[in-house]
Amino acid sequence: MFSQKAQKTTFRPSIYVPEPPKKFSTKRSFWKIQCSVIEIDATSIYDLGFPMGVFLLADYTGLDIAYSVFKAMSERGFKAYDCKTIESKYREGNLGVKTGKGIYNYPAPGKYERPKIPFDKLRREISIILLSPAVNEAAMFFKGEDRY
DSSP states (O other), X not given: XXXXXXXXXXXXXXXXXXXXXXXXXXXXXXXXXXXXXXXXXXXXXXXXXXXXXXXXXXHHHOHHHHHHHHHHHHHTTOOOOOOHHHHHHHHHTOOBTTTTBSSSBOSBTTBOOOOOOOGGGOOHHHHHHHHHHHHHHHHXXXXXXXXX
């Protein structure tokens, strides 16, 4: 297996969570872009082929989980900007599907119904920003840099 030959572990977490719910500016990129949660999720699904958008997945698994994972990774040296949206929803107790309310609203606590995410909200320039942390992690891996 390649990872064994390279003497590296196969699991290297990379999470990108944009902020805040309605509009955000990418702070770690030279691209300045304004986009909505719907545009981020539409791009994730329709352009990148993810089964769920970034925010939809966070809602589905629980915003408490997303918040805790991101916080733990940050404490271990992962350099990223924290998502104020997820943090505020977490502090309000709006944890996504499990509470019936999070980034999106659901029919009842614990009842998942996929929100409508229109295809026409896709913006291809967002794809580059969503993929760049994974590309950076891969580059660090091949350069032999270890940040954990």
